[in-house]
Amino acid sequence: MTTETKAKLPIVLAMTGASGAIFGVRLLQSLSSSGNDVHLTISPSGAAVIRQELDLNLDLRSPDLGSLLRFQPAWSPAKSPANSNSPHSVANPAASSAAMIDQSLSRIHYHRYDDYFTPIASGSFRTQGMVVCPCSGTTLSGIAHASASNLIQRAAEVHLKERRRLVLVPRETPLSTLQLENMLRVATAGAVMLPAMPGWYHGVDSIDSLVDFVVARILDQIDVDHSLIQRWTEGR
Template sequence: MPDNGENRIVLAITGASGAIYAIRLLDALCRSDLEIHLTISPSGAAVIGEETGLAVDVRKPNLIELISHVPKWSSVAKPDAAKLETAISQRVRFHQYDDYMTPIASGSFRTRAMVVCPCSGSTLSGIARAASTNLVQRAAEVHLKEHRKLVLVPRETPLSSIALENMHRLSVAGAVLLPAMPGWYHGVDSLDSLVDFVVSRILDQLQIDNSMIARWGE
């Protein structure tokens, strides 16, 4: 039976603040049984370096080091190194940000969904204009034109009228705008719980079961 792409998730990391959301999301995806197609923009790598101290090579990143990163303020346990290495080797496919010959640049390569987390303002603008000036924007355009789920996770405040217009335009086009705005109603007791709130909501959009937060009414 041909693969309908339901086991594939595209994740793009761009240059907005909030690298920890991307790291925690990538860790959660690696714990699933899905095939992950990852790309990181140069600005995304720069922000990761600024916020975590990790040097990320956008041509060949050390994914074990990236996913295993735990901030000093966090009490989350590091992933099991052996299991993580196995998951990465078997199910993570890395695509360079300027390589248009990769599968995720084509609508014929079927996927379940794409997430841009965090999503910078320039990336938001590029996707809204169908600019396709890099692989992130091109892959996002593919998901819009093929009517597949596209989840954008901006992290910016305050928002300009232009950014709001871009968000509205993308929402009308079918994208899900999921700002990194954690709720406070789920028994917040740490910074981890605020990060997990956002990651959990992203996973919900991808239809990936998770118990990262206490759900309202459950």
């Protein structure tokens, strides 16, 4: 498969009920502006965390996806030419024009978490990869034991059996022995465990830069180009 062909394949994004909803929303903003189609699904617990942490109310029967693309957290200063010299600073998708938001929305395909009659539930539907961000312990367990109880876990199982990229982004701490064992199981099966652990070596000057660090590492795992952070280079 050529790089050109891979770039046209859709990406699956699932948000579940772990703390760290901002990581999932920021990832959605980045993916929707990347040119890839995004197949999005959100669990009820994921929506509850989004409501609690970001003060966004989503009706999972017909969610306002535009509110996710426009979202900018209270702690995030508006990015402008005046502060664009930060090594990780990029245009914030939340500040995009209405036309750009509409264009991004056209690439997002939403699926209810309990609807198994969707493309992402089938191995015949080709994708570039899947990310569960944030990934709850319950979701991790369902994937690790191949006991899918919703579309999110089913889609993850599909990616494992089809040997496609699956990135799981847990945020919980500390971790129990059982959770560590589940992480080992899915990693052995081919998934990438990518805990939301931001680095501090890239010129941190805001919470945004910590969020962008994690999202940048996720994007790298699924081969999506970005400029969220300054990469480490020789002589830096």
